[in-house]
Amino acid sequence: MHDVAAAAGVALKTVSRVVNNEPGVNPVTADRVREAIKRLGYRRNESARFLREGRTSSIGLVIEDVSDPFYSGLSRAVETVARRHGHLLFTGSSEEDPDLEREIVMAFCARRVDGLIIVPAGTDHDYLRPELTAGVAVVFADRPPGPGLEADTVLTDNVGGAARGVAHLIRHGHRRIAFLGDAPSIFTARERLRGYRDALAEADLPYDEALVSMGGADAARLRATLDAMAALPYPPTALFTGNGRLTTQVLRTLAARPGGTDRPALLGFDDFELADLLVPGVSVVAQDPAGLGETTAELLFRRLAGHRGPAERILLPTRIIPRGSGEIPPPARAA
Missing domain, CATH: 1.10.260.40 (lambda repressor-like DNA-binding domains)
Known part of the structure; x- marks a missing residue:
C-alpha cells in the first residue's frame, strides 16, 4: 500500500x-x-484483514466420499450457498473412518474456519466441545452427532421413506420382500431397515432374517446373498435396496444371470443417473441431496449471522418415483 x-x-x-x-x-x-x-x-492481504476481524470467510465440509454422487450433489449445494455468502468451502472425505473425520475437522479448525458441516462417520463428538465453546458454528448433515452433543442437524426421513417404498412393493402384490442394506454401523442404514420392518408390521407380514442382508455394496457379497436368497424354499419376489450404490451393484448382478426370467421387482433408496433409461426404468425412493446441502448450509450461515436459538433438527421428505422395476407383479405362483 x-x-x-x-x-x-x-x-x-x-x-x-x-x-x-x-x-x-x-x-x-x-x-x-x-x-x-x-x-x-x-x-x-485478505488473510490479515480476516484475522483482524476475527473470521476467515471460510467453512469446512466433511463428507463420506466426494466421489459418491449423493455427496457430490450435497457438496455442490453447500458450495453454492457458501459462495452466495462470500465464503470459501474446504471439503474432506472421511471414508467412514471416525479417526479420519476427527483429523479433518481439527485441520479445518486449525485453519480457523468460521463454521463446519459434518456428515459424521463416528458416534463420539466430544472432541468438538472446545471448538463449539470457542464459537465455531457446527451443523450435522445426513446423520446426527453422537449422544450428548446438542447441535443443529438436518436429516432425510429415512424411516418414512423406506416404509413408503416397501409399502409400494406390498401394494403391487409382493409378500416376500428382501432388504439389502449398508453396514449396520451406519445411521442411515439402520433407519432404513427400521422403515422396512415398520412397513412389514403395518401389513401384518412376518420379518424374516433370511431376507435381510446388511454390509455394503461389495459385489461378491451381494452375489452370494442373492444366490442364497434365490435358493430359499420361498425366495423373495421383490428387492428393496438401501442406497444408490447397492442398487447399481444389484442391477449388475442380476444382469449377469442367465435367462433373466422371474427377475424380482426392484425398488431402491436414492435416485441415480440413468435410472430412467434402463428397461424397465428403476423405481426409487428419492431423497434430495442438493436440498439437504442447501438447507444445512443456510442453517449454518444463520448461526454465523448471530442466531442463538436452541439446536434445530430438520427432517426432509422423500418421494417415490415409479419407473417400472418396482411395479412388476410377483409370479402367479408366489402371489
Missing part, C-alpha cells in the same frame, strides 16, 4: 479508503489510486 500511495501521490489512508470502497475520496483521486493499483499489481 505504501508503494501505491507513493505512485498515486496520495496519503496511505486514501489508498485504504479506495481499497475498502469507503466514501469521501474525490473520484479523480480514486481513479488515480486504482490505476496505480493496476500498474503495480497490488493485492490486498
Whole structure:
C-alpha cells in the first residue's frame, strides 16, 4: 500500500479508503489510486484483514466420499450457498473412518474456519466441545452427532421413506420382500431397515432374517446373498435396496444371470443417473441431496449471522418415483 500511495501521490489512508470502497475520496483521486493499483499489481492481504476481524470467510465440509454422487450433489449445494455468502468451502472425505473425520475437522479448525458441516462417520463428538465453546458454528448433515452433543442437524426421513417404498412393493402384490442394506454401523442404514420392518408390521407380514442382508455394496457379497436368497424354499419376489450404490451393484448382478426370467421387482433408496433409461426404468425412493446441502448450509450461515436459538433438527421428505422395476407383479405362483 505504501508503494501505491507513493505512485498515486496520495496519503496511505486514501489508498485504504479506495481499497475498502469507503466514501469521501474525490473520484479523480480514486481513479488515480486504482490505476496505480493496476500498474503495480497490488493485492490486498485478505488473510490479515480476516484475522483482524476475527473470521476467515471460510467453512469446512466433511463428507463420506466426494466421489459418491449423493455427496457430490450435497457438496455442490453447500458450495453454492457458501459462495452466495462470500465464503470459501474446504471439503474432506472421511471414508467412514471416525479417526479420519476427527483429523479433518481439527485441520479445518486449525485453519480457523468460521463454521463446519459434518456428515459424521463416528458416534463420539466430544472432541468438538472446545471448538463449539470457542464459537465455531457446527451443523450435522445426513446423520446426527453422537449422544450428548446438542447441535443443529438436518436429516432425510429415512424411516418414512423406506416404509413408503416397501409399502409400494406390498401394494403391487409382493409378500416376500428382501432388504439389502449398508453396514449396520451406519445411521442411515439402520433407519432404513427400521422403515422396512415398520412397513412389514403395518401389513401384518412376518420379518424374516433370511431376507435381510446388511454390509455394503461389495459385489461378491451381494452375489452370494442373492444366490442364497434365490435358493430359499420361498425366495423373495421383490428387492428393496438401501442406497444408490447397492442398487447399481444389484442391477449388475442380476444382469449377469442367465435367462433373466422371474427377475424380482426392484425398488431402491436414492435416485441415480440413468435410472430412467434402463428397461424397465428403476423405481426409487428419492431423497434430495442438493436440498439437504442447501438447507444445512443456510442453517449454518444463520448461526454465523448471530442466531442463538436452541439446536434445530430438520427432517426432509422423500418421494417415490415409479419407473417400472418396482411395479412388476410377483409370479402367479408366489402371489
